[in-house]
Amino acid sequence: MPQSSDxxxxxxxxxxLMEKATIYRAISAQAALIGGVLAGLAGGLxxxxxxxxxxxxxxxxxxxxxxxxxxxxxxxVVLLLCIGVNLFFxxxxxxxxxxxxxxxxxxxxxxxxxxxxxTGAVVTSLWARDFLPQMWMIFYGLAILSTxxxxxxxxxxxxxxxxxxxxxxxxxxxxxxxxxxxxxxxxNPQEPPAWTYPDTLMxxxxxxYHIIYALRTLRRAPATVAPPAA
Amino acid sequence: MFDFEKxxxxxxxxxRLGIMTLLAARPxxxxxxxxxxxxxxxxxLVTHLRTLHQTGYVSxxxxxxxxxxTSYALTERGRKxxxxxxxxxEQIVKTGRG
Numbered sequence: 001m002p003q004s005s006d007x008x009x010x011x012x013x014x015x016x017l018m019e020k021a022t023i024y025r026a027i028s029a030q031a032a033l034i035g036g037v038l039a040g041l042a043g044g045l046x047x048x049x050x051x052x053x054x055x056x057x058x059x060x061x062x063x064x065x066x067x068x069x070x071x072x073x074x075x076x077v078v079l080l081l082c083i084g085v086n087l088f089f090x091x092x093x094x095x096x097x098x099x100x101x102x103x104x105x106x107x108x109x110x111x112x113x114x115x116x117x118x119t120g121a122v123v124t125s126l127w128a129r130d131f132l133p134q135m136w137m138i139f140y141g142l143a144i145l146s147t148x149x150x151x152x153x154x155x156x157x158x159x160x161x162x163x164x165x166x167x168x169x170x171x172x173x174x175x176x177x178x179x180x181x182x183x184x185x186x187x188n189p190q191e192p193p194a195w196t197y198p199d200t201l202m203x204x205x206x207x208x209y210h211i212i213y214a215l216r217t218l219r220r221a222p223a224t225v226a227p228p229a230a
Numbered sequence: 231m232f233d234f235e236k237x238x239x240x241x242x243x244x245x246r247l248g249i250m251t252l253l254a255a256r257p258x259x260x261x262x263x264x265x266x267x268x269x270x271x272x273x274x275l276v277t278h279l280r281t282l283h284q285t286g287y288v289s290x291x292x293x294x295x296x297x298x299x300t301s302y303a304l305t306e307r308g309r310k311x312x313x314x315x316x317x318x319x320e321q322i323v324k325t326g327r328g
Contacts, residue, residue, distance in 0.1 A: 097257070098256070
């Protein structure tokens with residue numbers, strides 16, 4: 001015969017499962033993987049003297065300004081591509097779960113992330129280019145952590161990783177500690193280098209962290225297979 | 231004294247209670263998602279789902295997307311049974327505390 005404690009135990013199970021079921025992953029693992037690769041390409045291959053955005057702007061403004069605006073424009077394009085890819089995968093996942101695309105989870109995530117992302121966008125115009133990646137990491141990390149009440153643990157870890165890395169790199173000059181000048185030598189000293197410190201940070205940190213998050217999440221992803229014949 | 235016979239025995243089993251709870255929280259669940267969330271073996275999950283399906287609490291949809299996929303959802307009868315079950319549990323707790 002069920003006792004009160006037995007009923008309480010069952011209610012506890014129900015509450016715990018309900019909470020699990022309402023977890024919302026605002027950054028799809030597949031989108032993170034694609035975004036990570038895009039960041040790696042944009043920051044690694046399309047940087048310095050190979051940056052098409054800086055080149056395009058150089059003809060119409062001072063080279064110092066072209067470097068700043070070209071950098072911002074390039075990463076804005078990468079951001080928009082990543083948002084597009086993320087929305088595509090979120091929509092696909094929502095369809096698979098039989099939920100509307102703009103689900104209560106998505107609304108909660110947007111509400112939670114909004115203030116930190118908006119602040120990050122505003123301060124982009126205030127800081128010098130060499131300091132932007134650190135600020136983006138900090139505000140992006142804060143935005144992810146804002147979803148902590150309903151985000152999976154892997155996403156919360158990603159938020160902390162961005163926040164701590166951004167803070168550390170805001171205090172410590174990573175260019176010296178990463179040994180970039182030794183590892184990324186200039187093939188032609190007469191020309192500007194084919195890399196910049198901010199681009200390298202974006203490629204290594206934004207690209208690298210997203211790829212790690214994606215691979216860890218995808219490895220644990222459930223298989224979408226039919227049940228075995230009983 | 232509370233009448234414990236009011237408790238739905240089909241739902242009261244912990245494995246099936248887990249399935250019913252997840253299905254009550256989200257419209258549809260694939261077999262793979264249920265398996266991961268409930269950490270059940272294939273055989274166990276299939277058995278419980280079959281019981282719930284035969285009772286009329288759970289509907290099954292089989293479709294071919296990228297690959298064959300089976301999804302499960304609560305029927306109206308299942309949702310009503312789950313709500314009734316919750317009410318009974320709450321009454322048991324209240325009776326126990328009172």
